[in-house]
Amino acid sequence: MNKLTVLVLDDEKRFTEELTEFLENSGFQTFEANSAAQGLSLLKKQSIDLLILDVRLPGVNGLDILKKVKVKYPNMEVIIVSAHGDMDTVIKAMRSGAIDYLRKPFRHIDIRIAIERTEKFLFLQRKVKQMEEKNSLISKNLEDRIERHFIGISPQIKEVLDMAMTASKFPDTNVLITGESGTGKENIARIIHFASKRKDNMFCAVNSSAVTDSLMESEFFGHKKGSFTGALTDKKGFFETSDEGTLFLDEIADMPMNLQATMLRAIEEKKITRVGETQPIATDFRIISATNHILDDLVEEKRFRLDLVHRLNTLHIHLPTLRERPEDIKPLLLYFAEDFSRKLNKPSPIIDEEVFQTLKSYPFPGNVRELKNITERAIILSKGNTLGAKDFPVKIKIKSTQPEKGTNLNLEKNEAKLIQLALNNCNNNQIAAANALGIQRMALARKIQKYKISLTNKEGQK
Numbered sequence: 001m002n003k004l005t006v007l008v009l010d011d012e013k014r015f016t017e018e019l020t021e022f023l024e025n026s027g028f029q030t031f032e033a034n035s036a037a038q039g040l041s042l043l044k045k046q047s048i049d050l051l052i053l054d055v056r057l058p059g060v061n062g063l064d065i066l067k068k069v070k071v072k073y074p075n076m077e078v079i080i081v082s083a084h085g086d087m088d089t090v091i092k093a094m095r096s097g098a099i100d101y102l103r104k105p106f107r108h109i110d111i112r113i114a115i116e117r118t119e120k121f122l123f124l125q126r127k128v129k130q131m132e133e134k135n136s137l138i139s140k141n142l143e144d145r146i147e148r149h150f151i152g153i154s155p156q157i158k159e160v161l162d163m164a165m166t167a168s169k170f171p172d173t174n175v176l177i178t179g180e181s182g183t184g185k186e187n188i189a190r191i192i193h194f195a196s197k198r199k200d201n202m203f204c205a206v207n208s209s210a211v212t213d214s215l216m217e218s219e220f221f222g223h224k225k226g227s228f229t230g231a232l233t234d235k236k237g238f239f240e241t242s243d244e245g246t247l248f249l250d251e252i253a254d255m256p257m258n259l260q261a262t263m264l265r266a267i268e269e270k271k272i273t274r275v276g277e278t279q280p281i282a283t284d285f286r287i288i289s290a291t292n293h294i295l296d297d298l299v300e301e302k303r304f305r306l307d308l309v310h311r312l313n314t315l316h317i318h319l320p321t322l323r324e325r326p327e328d329i330k331p332l333l334l335y336f337a338e339d340f341s342r343k344l345n346k347p348s349p350i351i352d353e354e355v356f357q358t359l360k361s362y363p364f365p366g367n368v369r370e371l372k373n374i375t376e377r378a379i380i381l382s383k384g385n386t387l388g389a390k391d392f393p394v395k396i397k398i399k400s401t402q403p404e405k406g407t408n409l410n411l412e413k414n415e416a417k418l419i420q421l422a423l424n425n426c427n428n429n430q431i432a433a434a435n436a437l438g439i440q441r442m443a444l445a446r447k448i449q450k451y452k453i454s455l456t457n458k459e460g461q462k
């Protein structure tokens, strides 16, 4: 830390001279002023860390000066000195932002101790500021990286990014993101968070279908130690963890009805009560939720509350499937190929034009996630540094040929068939089947439920 700069402002010249001399000898850089006008004009020219201010100056009240300088120079600390110190003045001085108060006459050692205390405080304050700057640089970096890495040249994707930027400018507005599995919903949620003023706080991502029913309330609302068997310590829930940040609720459609009612209240009131507590706690979160279901259909089926839908979808962003924007396949594939080659220490591949043509006519039920997975596989298995159609799974080539006349093109029916095929091939192992389909296990579980696919294998066993 540089030498501390100290200004002594007192109408007694003898006092300022004596004190500045002592402070200079103690290693500080000092300045003196004997009137308010002189002091204020010096502050304009010189950066001062600490002002030692007499509370009684001729014609002006030292407390008024204190208030004024604390507004104009908020980083400067002020020690008040006075020969007439009464309790009332001390309290007023401290309330107006003074860091210390000394009664005249004082020993030099007393002012030195007071200055050293202030110095420590200033040092810590600068450290916090440095850390804040560093933190915001890291977030900026992260933000840039995330944004740069959301690839797409189609007008639909440009519109999605535009909406995400708008959503980031309204950090208290809830956003609902819809779209098929693997279209990039979570990525968009992160982009909104990191581009908003909430970026330095938590992005708490919760998969509603992965939280078990029995623990759901405590996971979201937190609990008090001993409120149920297993509650060994006090615990914050997702709502509290997301204070001043973003709570991302993935697969919102899987939230049980009973929790939806309590969720609605928490979202409306911005207050939650931990399980086993009676006192509500205020928490300032923004909800971004995502689903690959059509919530209106679930409302009709009485599986989702209409009032909750209204709360969640103030802004709605829909992510188109990859097959609706085939022009994004090439830039995505190039990006993933480059990224995986770097990670796997392989040379950047040259990709045959025939690969793009083949993939353009493939329906990509697993969307971008599936494209990412097959690219990773191709890079791992490739021998040279050229990727051809042979490096992509055979299934894709068969699927990508033009459908024969009369082929049933109903996507849901084909998706159900494809899932059944993957399950059969993998002996009903859902992890292996999900990998083969290029989707997450939870997404597969949901689709099995949606299409009522039986998990009984050929031998009739589950």
Ligand SMILES: Nc1ncnc2c1ncn2[C@@H]1O[C@H](COP(=O)(O)OP(=O)(O)OP(=O)(O)O)[C@@H](O)[C@H]1O
Pocket: 149, 150, 151, 152, 179, 180, 181, 182, 183, 184, 185, 186, 187, 188, 250, 290, 292, 332, 368, 369, 372, 440, 443
């Ligand atoms: N436009 C894109 N650019 C780069 N990567 C993308 C893009 N869209 C999706 N991805 C990648 O694809 C994968 C799936 O994306 P993400 O998890 O965001 O999808 P999702 O819609 O939330 O899926 P789910 O509904 O199954 O949770 C991630 O690895 C993500 O980084």
